[in-house]
Amino acid sequence: MKYDTNQLEINKVQKSKIEEVNFDNLVFGEIFTDHMFECDYDNGQWQTPKIRPYGSIEMDPSAKVFHYGQAVFEGMKAYKDEDDQIWLFRPEENFKRINKSSARLAIPEFPKEFFFSGLEELLKLDKAWIKKGFGNSLYIRPFVIATEEGVSANPSTKYKFMIICSPAQAYYSGEVRVQFSEKYSRAANGGVGAAKAAGNYAAQFYPTNLAKEAGFQQIIWTDANTHEFLEEAGTMNIFFRIGDKLITAPTSDRILDGVTRKSVIDLAKDLNIEVEIRKVKVSEIVEAARNGELKEIFGSGTATVINPISGFGYKDEKFELPELEDSYGKSFKDQLMKIQYNQAEDRHGWRYLIK
Numbered sequence: 488m489k490y491d492t493n494q495l496e497i498n499k500v501q502k503s504k505i506e507e508v509n510f511d512n513l514v515f516g517e518i519f520t521d522h523m524f525e526c527d528y529d530n531g532q533w534q535t536p537k538i539r540p541y542g543s544i545e546m547d548p549s550a551k552v553f554h555y556g557q558a559v560f561e562g563m564k565a566y567k568d569e570d571d572q573i574w575l576f577r578p579e580e581n582f583k584r585i586n587k588s589s590a591r592l593a594i595p596e597f598p599k600e601f602f603f604s605g606l607e608e609l610l611k612l613d614k615a616w617i618k619k620g621f622g623n624s625l626y627i628r629p630f631v632i633a634t635e636e637g638v639s640a641n642p643s644t645k646y647k648f649m650i651i652c653s654p655a656q657a658y659y660s661g662e663v664r665v666q667f668s669e670k671y672s673r674a675a676n677g678g679v680g681a682a683k684a685a686g687n688y689a690a691q692f693y694p695t696n697l698a699k700e701a702g703f704q705q706i707i708w709t710d711a712n713t714h715e716f717l718e719e720a721g722t723m724n725i726f727f728r729i730g731d732k733l734i735t736a737p738t739s740d741r742i743l744d745g746v747t748r749k750s751v752i753d754l755a756k757d758l759n760i761e762v763e764i765r766k767v768k769v770s771e772i773v774e775a776a777r778n779g780e781l782k783e784i785f786g787s788g789t790a791t792v793i794n795p796i797s798g799f800g801y802k803d804e805k806f807e808l809p810e811l812e813d814s815y816g817k818s819f820k821d822q823l824m825k826i827q828y829n830q831a832e833d834r835h836g837w838r839y840l841i842k
């Protein structure tokens with residue numbers, strides 16, 4: 488079916504609340520822009536999409552999302568360059584992925600025309616919220632929830648697709664030490680690990696709290712069967728550097744196919760850095776840490792781009808990683824950000840201009 492993008496309804500705020508926001512002191516994901524995008528699914532099709540003032544939505548307490556967690560989301564960012572042009576980074580990938588996540592959760596796919604026209608109009612309306620400067624961005628959160636009333640455990644016949652946006656500053660996570668999981672799992676074969684399904688994140692909170700009590704900020708999840716292979720962190724894919732070689736786990740139905748991960752692999756190839764995409768044994772990383780060959784571990788994801796990891800714990804042992812002069816992670820972060828902010832050549836065609 489063809490969706491007509493001219494039918495987007497726009498209802499603007501009377502007065503922007505931007506004056507009330509201190510852009511020098513933003514906590515990630517706490518403040519939202521003036522407008523939001525909303526589109527309901529009913530009677531077997533997506534209805535007229537709308538942009539309206541950011542605010543509460545009303546739902547029946549029996550709506551299926553509250554009971555069965557039928558919900559998926561995405562995370563992307565918009566950047567402003569020195570000439571006030573607004574850019575997205577590989578948004579096509581996020582669009583494809585939200586529909587892939589939706590398919591796995593029995594949610595109807597969202598039309599591409601609506602996704603892009605809604606996103607672009609929303610960004611144009613709220614462009615004052617995207618601040619210039621390396622590190623400033625607008626975090627974009629598209630999501631879909633099951634809104635049908637009734638607690639029978641069936642897929643909903645009604646959904647709401649929304650996009651909300653939150654201004655973000657460069658994110659310094661401080662020192663991140665991770666624990667290699669020995670007991671808990673985030674995903675299993677045949678499960679929903681490869682989908683950005685809301686419930687995947689709720690399931691990580693409790694084990695992550697335990698890891699925090701033990702002095703770690705995050706968990707690196709291992710395979711559910713044997714806990715012998717390192718897979719990914721809760722919101723980041725993970726890279727290991729042994730000597731001058733990068734190693735990362737292959738994506739699977741347990742591992743999220745990160746856009747940043749893919750981009751890092753491509754950049755590494757451009758730089759002739761050897762990348763092995765294969766299963767990563769916990770024991771080989773522990774051994775490489777012991778004999779000094781493990782140079783760095785970093786996470787990749789839209790929120791932080793690259794997140795260096797300063798140490799890890801496994802069983803009762805803790806390992807610290809060296810501070811590197813020639814860190815791969817730092818170099819990838821710098822290169823990716825330069826592409827995102829239109830300060831470097833875009834050899835792979837990753838930038839997307841909001842016109």
Ligand SMILES: *Cc1c(COP(=O)(O)O)cnc(C)c1O
Pocket residue numbers: 562683719720721722723724743744745746747748787788789790
């Ligand atoms: C979103 C996410 C990532 C990172 O994906 P990007 O597309 O790079 O932002 C990695 N792992 C999980 C579990 C995620 O939810």
